[in-house]
Amino acid sequence: MTSPAAPLVLRYAAFPATQTSLATTATGNPAGVVLDASALTEVEMQRIAAAIGYSETAFLTDAAGSSDSTDELRRSIRYFSPGAEVPFCGHATIATAVALAERMGIGRFTFDTPIGAVVIQTSTEEGRIMAAFTSVAPKLRPLDPMVRSALLRLLGLADSDLDERFPLLVAYAGNWHPLVFVRDLATFDALTFNPADARQMMDAEGWAGTISVLHAEAEHEFEARNVFPVGAITEDPATGSAAASLGGYLRETSLVAAPTRIRIRQGRHVGRPSLLTVDIPAEGGIVVSGTAIPISLSE
Known part of the structure; x- marks a missing residue:
């Protein structure tokens, strides 16, 4: 046979x-x-x-x-x-x-x-x-104070490092992602974490997506670092479900006036620069767009 x-x-x-x-x-x-x-x-x-x-x-x-x-x-x-x-x-x-x-x-x-x-x-x-x-329809939920403290310790961040304009919440548009906004670019760039500890926390909290750490570059421009420890990977270069969750978060917290469009840069910190375009309608699901190209066998 x-x-x-x-x-x-x-x-x-x-x-x-x-x-x-x-x-x-x-x-x-x-x-x-x-x-x-x-x-x-x-x-x-x-x-x-x-x-x-x-x-x-x-x-x-x-x-x-x-x-x-x-x-x-x-x-x-x-x-x-x-x-x-x-x-x-x-x-x-x-x-x-x-x-x-x-x-x-x-x-x-x-x-x-x-x-x-x-x-x-x-x-x-x-x-x-x-x-x-x-x-799918996005939604938000608050973060338990003890989990919030543990998450900041995991990321090596203090409350003073956070951008006070953006509350730390967990957002969903297919997967759950905690969204952590860092005020200063230097702090954002210096972010480190223990992958095993991150995986343990994500599994315990049911975060099937990523831990999304963000820096607001301008009103409609963001850079993201997405913690995703699995196999040999620790940080995801481009995360469509996190981008959709961010779009839902911004609309539900009234931090943007929908309909509008935002752009997310990601992957710089792992050597794979990426760009995600997110359209936020007044209601319903969030639209995430981009292209995809075949990967060379030599890569």
């Missing part, structure tokens, strides 16, 4: 800050994409994600998907980090949508994710395929 063929794993860098046709230099957040994982078990998907080693790999778990009455392609998707399944992954969603659009043409896709249906619109812009996903 012959063994089944190994699934084809595509590799893309999502949200690259430099717009090239091939990721020959480090930019964006790498994601694995398996366009047909219909024959794979959960154990096999986890094993593949661990072998790839990227922060997440996306698996389309139906063979071909289906179209609804609007001719919209609908696919079922799951996301695995090297250590566990995660409910949602923004950058792997963008990468998967771009991979599908390259093969099927641009249009609107719906991904049935573990957190619900997520709509992605693909388009072309200056010869590049762009993708924009609309998150």
